[in-house]
Amino acid sequence: MPSSGLATAALLLLLLAVATSAMACVEQEKSSLLRFIAELSQDGGIAMSWQNGTDCCVWEGITCNEDGVVIEVHLASKGLEGQISPSLGELTSLSRLNLSYNSLSGGLPAELMSxxxxxxxxxxxxxxNGDLQELNPSVSDQPLQVLNISSNRFTGEFPSITWEKMRNLVAINASNNSFTGHIPSSFCSSSTSFAVLDLGYNQFSGNIPPGIGKCSALRLLKADDNNIKGSFPGDLFNATSLEYLSFANNGLQGTIDDALVVKLINLVFVHLGWNRFSGKIPNSIGQLKRLEELHMNNNNLSGELPSSLGNCTNLATINLRSNSFTGELAKVNFSNLPNLKTLDLSTNYFTGIIPESIYSCSNLTWLRLSSNRLHGQLTNKIGNLKSIAFVSLSYNNFTNITNTIHILKSLRNLTTLLIGGNFMHEAMPQDETIDGFENIKGLSINDCTLSGKIPKWLSKLKKLKVLALYNNKLSGPIPTWINSLNFLKYVDISNNSLTGEIPAALMEMPMLKSDNVSDSSVPRGFPFSVYAGACLCFQYHTATALPKMLNLGNNKFTGVIPNEIGELKALVSLNLSFNNLNREIPQSISNLKNLMVLDLSYNHLTGAIPPALVNLHFLSEFNVSYNDLKGSVPIGGQFSTFPSSSFAGNPELCSPMLLHRCNVAEADLSPPSSKIDYINKVVPVIAFCVFFGIGVLYDQIVVSRYFRLNRLR
Structure with missing residues (x-):
């Protein structure tokens, strides 16, 4: 038995030795890998694993086959920096190379492509960076199936002949680079299995190549954000396997052929927005039964929506905004679209009422019908939209705001409600029993010429971040409960008839006082066109992206600008223009270090412009015109960039940039706070000099007396 046990042990050791030798890394390949890592400027700690005296098959990111030959290098997201060594091309059995999500620079070695x-x-x-070079014509057919070079800095024309050498090519992703020239037509000239082509976010020009239609296996074709022009080539519709078609933000034009659309029966996703397509949406679109997303926004499409659109029963997204569609929406039976989540038909010429079939779309989360010619009142059936989070009905001809508010308050998941530009000359609902809206974060009831006061039911909207009530006829003071809305960060109540002094409560708004207050993100964005100043017009898509703004302009506010305004340190834009405010501009405004826009024009402000405002380094719009200010305009900082119109209507202001130049007396004029600062700084210096002089004189007297006494002795 002992001898038998020894024999078994010896056999196991022999087998283990054979297995170990079978897995050992090939020395030449180890050398190629070590050269690759040595030529990097940052190896992300990989070198700690890649030791010369160890088996490279156990190195981090390396996979070998049973013969000890490297077949895969996977070093994604390792913090690698430097250039890719051509030595990786010496790994003759390497089938998969992944170096994505690093900071590698330089060109892509031709040895890898060949x-x-x-x-x-x-x-x-x-x-x-650099060009992606064509393969040498003498190179034989290549086995490459998937090439992903997206999100780099490649330039130059995209290779063409190279793809003819790749008979097994399946997918190319070259998006987010700077390739130029025409899109090649040779992707599937050799490969019958070519299925994915993404060339989005480059600088390609010219037309869509006609050869694309030969790609019978093509499933994804994407070339968004380029400079591609012309119309769809007829043979494109021969690519009948297409599921994903996206040419958004180009210069494509022409009509969409009714007869050709039916060939692309497998389409699931279509995005042709931001082009110049014209004509109607073809009736044959109803035959695209698999279609889930249709984006045709920002084109020149016209006519009525085809009723056949209701046959695309898998649709989840319809985006047709910013076209010239007409007719009534009732022509489409939206109740046939149970999966519909996003419906955007804004900025068209639709008429009639909102069809009740829309209220059958129980999965709808986003409804935008703004800027059309719709009319009538909302019905209680909108309460069926239990999942709705975003509603924009702005700039139509809807009536009865009181009924609208009472109906919409039942939508518990609603986060954004934009209903401005309707309900003309009605009264703002004042019913304090209005509740609901517990998840509202953005509310816009602007441009309605509504009368009444700022309603108290708004104080119940505890999650409110954005409040836009501008361009109405609201009167009375700003309510003191405004500081109870802990997340309110964007307030625009300009162009009303509000009165009274600027309340202290407004100076206590948590979100405007500190950037440290919790500001949770909004699940879906909402587009707000923001007028923050004379030139700062932005389009924001999330509530968290909106600037922290306070716009009280064009009202009837009186009194002084509170000194406490300096506590609103998160403010980016402050507009108090066109009111009846008086006294001095508070020095504390200089504490608003994030301020980009400050408009105090058309008031009755007096005194000098606080010199400390030059410390507002982000200030890009400044206007104090048509007040009663005097003295010199501060010099330095952003003040050197403001036009003279920013100070017009203040005849006693002086500056080298104004017609009124400063004399000595005016140049010395400064607000009391500045004088106090001056006294606080200068008096100690003078006192020090006086006492220092007295001390020196005392020393001289004592020393001289000492020497005189010594001489007498």
Whole structure:
């Protein structure tokens, strides 16, 4: 038995030795890998694993086959920096190379593109640059199937002949680079399995190449955000396997052929927005039964919506905004679209009422019908939209705001409500029993010429971040409960008839006092056109992206600008123009270090412009015109960039940039606070000098007396 046990042990050791030798890394390949890591400027700590005296098959990111040959290098997101060494092309059995999400620079070695073994090459999300060179014509057919070079800095024309050498090519993602020239037509000239082509976010020009239609296996074709022009080539519709078609933000034009659309029966996603397509949406669109998303926004499409659109029963998104569609929405039976989540038909010429079939879309989360010619009142059936989070009905001809508010308050998931530009000359609902809206974060009831006061039911909207009530006829004071809305960060109540002094409560708004207050993000964005100043007009898509703004302009406020306004340190834009405010501009405004816009024009402000305002380094819009200010305009900082119109209507202001130049007396004019600062700084210096002089004189007297006494002795 003992001898038998020894024999068994010896056999196991022999087998283990054989297995170990079978897995050992090939020395030449180890050398190629070490050269790759040595040529990096930052190896992300990989070198700690890649030791010369160890088996490279156990190194981090390296996979070998049973013969000890490297077949995969996977070093994604490792913090690598520097250039990719051509030595990786010496790994003759390497089939998969993934160096994505690093900071690699330089060019892509030709040895990798011409490799006789690499099947999947992924170098996306790096800083690679230069041209992607054509393969040498003498190179034989290549095995490459998947190439991902997206999100780099490649330039120049995209290769063309190269793809003819790749008979197994399946997918290319070259998006987010700076390639120029025309899109090649050779992607599937050799490969019958070519399925994915993403060339989005480059600088391609010219037309869509006609050869694309030969790609019978093509499932995704994407070239968004380029400079592609012309119309769809007829043979494109021969790519009948297409599921994802996206050419958004180009210069494409022409009509969409009714007869050709039916060939693309497998389409699931279509995005042709921001082009110049014209004509009608073809009736044959109803035959695209698999279609889930349709984006045709920002084109020149016209006519009525085809009723066949209701046959696309899998639709989840319809985006047709910013076109010239007409007719009534009732022509489409939206109740046939149970999966519909997003419906955007804004900025068209639709008429009639909101069809009740829309209220059958129980999964709808986003409804935008703004800027049309719709009329009538909302019905209680909108309460069926239990999942709705975003509603924009602005700029139509809807009536009865009181009924609208009472109906919409039942939508518990509603986060954004935009209903401005309707209910003309009605009264703002004042019913304090109005509740609901517990999740509202953005509310806009602007441009309605509504009368009445700022209603108290708004104080119940505890999650409110954005409040826009501008361009109405609201009167009375700003309510003191405004500081109880802990998340309110954007307030525009300009162009009303509000009165009284600026309340202290407004100076206590948590979100305007500190950037540290919790500001949770909004699940879905909402587009707000923001007028923050004379030139700062922005389009914001999330509530968290909106600037922290306080716009009280064009009202009837009186009194002084509270000194406590300096506590609103998160403010980006402050507009108090066109009121009846008086006294001095408070020095405390200089504490608003994030301020980009400050408009105090058309008031009765007096005194000098506080010199400390030059410390507002982000200030890009400043207007104090048509007040009663005097003295010199501060010099330095952003003040050197403001036009003279910012100070017009203040005849006693002086500056080198104004017609009124400063004399000595005016140049010395400064507000009391500045004089106090001056006294606080200068008096101690004078006192020090006086006492220092007295001390020196005393020393001289004592020393001289000492020497005189010594001489007498």
């Amino acid at each position: 490799s006789g073994s690499i099947v999947v090459l992924d170098v996306s999300f790096n800083r690679l």
